[in-house]
Amino acid sequence: MTQSNDAAYNVPQQYIDGIWREGTATTATRIVNPATEAVLGELSHASSSDLDEAILAAKAGFALWRKVTPYERGRLIERAVALMLERREHIARLITLEQGKPLVQACAEVTVAADMIKWYGEQARRIYGRIVPSQFAGAQIFVQKEPVGPCALFSPWNMPVLLAGRKLGGALAAGCSCVIKPAEETPAGVAAMVACFVEAGVPAGVINLVFGQPADVSSRLLASPVIRKVSFTGSVAVGKLLARQGADNLKQVTLELGGHAPVIVMGDADIDSAVAQTAAAKFRNAGQVCLSPTRFFVESSVYEQFVDAFGKYASQLRVGNGLDPETQMGPLASDRRLLGVQSLVDDAVQQGSTIVSGGTRIGDRGFFYAPTVLCDVPASARATCEEAFGPIALITPVADVDEAISAANASELGLASYAFTDSAAAQARLASEIEAGVLAINNIAVSVAEAPFGGVKDSGYGYESGEEGLEGYLHTKTIHRQA
Incomplete structure (x- = not known):
């Protein structure tokens, strides 16, 4: 990791297919402490090849993760949450250095993020199907929930760990792999959270972390047939752009946009x-x-x-x-x-x-x-x-x-x-x-954690948190079987 001029801050690396590494694009983002205007460091961006590797890693990770039992997924998520809480002060300091909020509020953000992720982990074992009586003799109808597939998760700078964690918790609990793209202004807290999942034992490829300009990353990820679900929190303008890109490629899209x-x-x-x-x-x-x-x-x-x-x-x-x-x-x-x-x-x-x-x-x-x-x-x-x-x-x-x-x-x-x-x-x-x-x-x-959160009108559609939030990472399969 690149050392900054703050001894407590290291510019984070990307995490792709189980490896921490620098982005290989020629562009970078200068990370600035908003309280002092001091430059914390330069964040390297993902190149097109980096993004393609992250997509392929998520594809392989999904094939593995979807077969992990819901109970084991929940246990791994619980371990990651425990690590987040152990490192709360460290993660909170990274948030404050990058984003500016008081340290006590940053600590609260990490705590709430951990609570939401924990709730999702506990819900993994409660993803139920049902049996529907058939009108035909000797026939059975089964309805089951399955993970939708690899997800692209876009989180903003204002609540970097909370809003990335809420998406990550839902995706992992459902059995999905993901490529996370946090705001380039506030990457370190999200990287520290991802490290907790890595150390908890989540397999390589299940979580991939990339940095870069939103338009460059989104266009590459949403064009791929591998990515089946998009979750975005941010501005109305960018949300509408992603909605159009998602429609062109028939992606499931959840948008949590502006509020007033x-x-x-x-x-x-x-x-x-x-x-x-x-x-x-x-x-x-x-x-x-x-x-x-x-x-x-x-x-x-x-x-x-x-x-x-x-x-x-x-x-x-x-x-x-x-x-x-x-x-x-x-x-x-x-x-x-x-x-x-x-x-x-x-x-x-x-x-x-x-x-x-x-x-x-x-x-x-x-x-x-x-x-x-x-x-x-x-x-x-x-x-x-x-x-x-x-x-x-x-x-x-x-x-x-x-x-x-x-x-x-x-x-x-x-x-x-x-x-x-x-x-x-x-x-x-x-x-x-x-x-x-x-x-x-x-x-x-x-x-x-336990109730859905989402907007109407230009504030978006779909839900984060609650059962409805988990449903966003699942699709329904109906099986008709004749005895």
């Missing part, structure tokens, strides 16, 4: 609880989470109380290097994100929005941005329709639940939504009428 989560707060809600929960969620990972609450629609009777409390919370957050134990919010992940967030805030202010808190970059080194609260944001502002993916909260008053639901649904994205109300009638309406894949009422827990 609304939060509805009614006058009968516990305002202190609503502020505490949603503000913590809003500024976690500097708002760089697809399910981050962003568009707040607050009933007029409690609007000023909510704005004051939310703004106070934001203004008191300690922003700094994620390795500092006092830090509550780290930097944005890149200069591109910093410019994007500032552009959204500037546009909103130019159109009449009021800055309650933040609204500016912090310092001149590192990609730090102040936790920002805006009110009176017009519908024409870009921030109301574009995913902010940053520490920006938009708070708007509404007259009643009808206006709140209409405003919440006025987005092309529909991933997560949140609501706070004690009214059973309002809760029932929200559950029925909110256009989202996931809705949390009086809490913010929307992504757990």
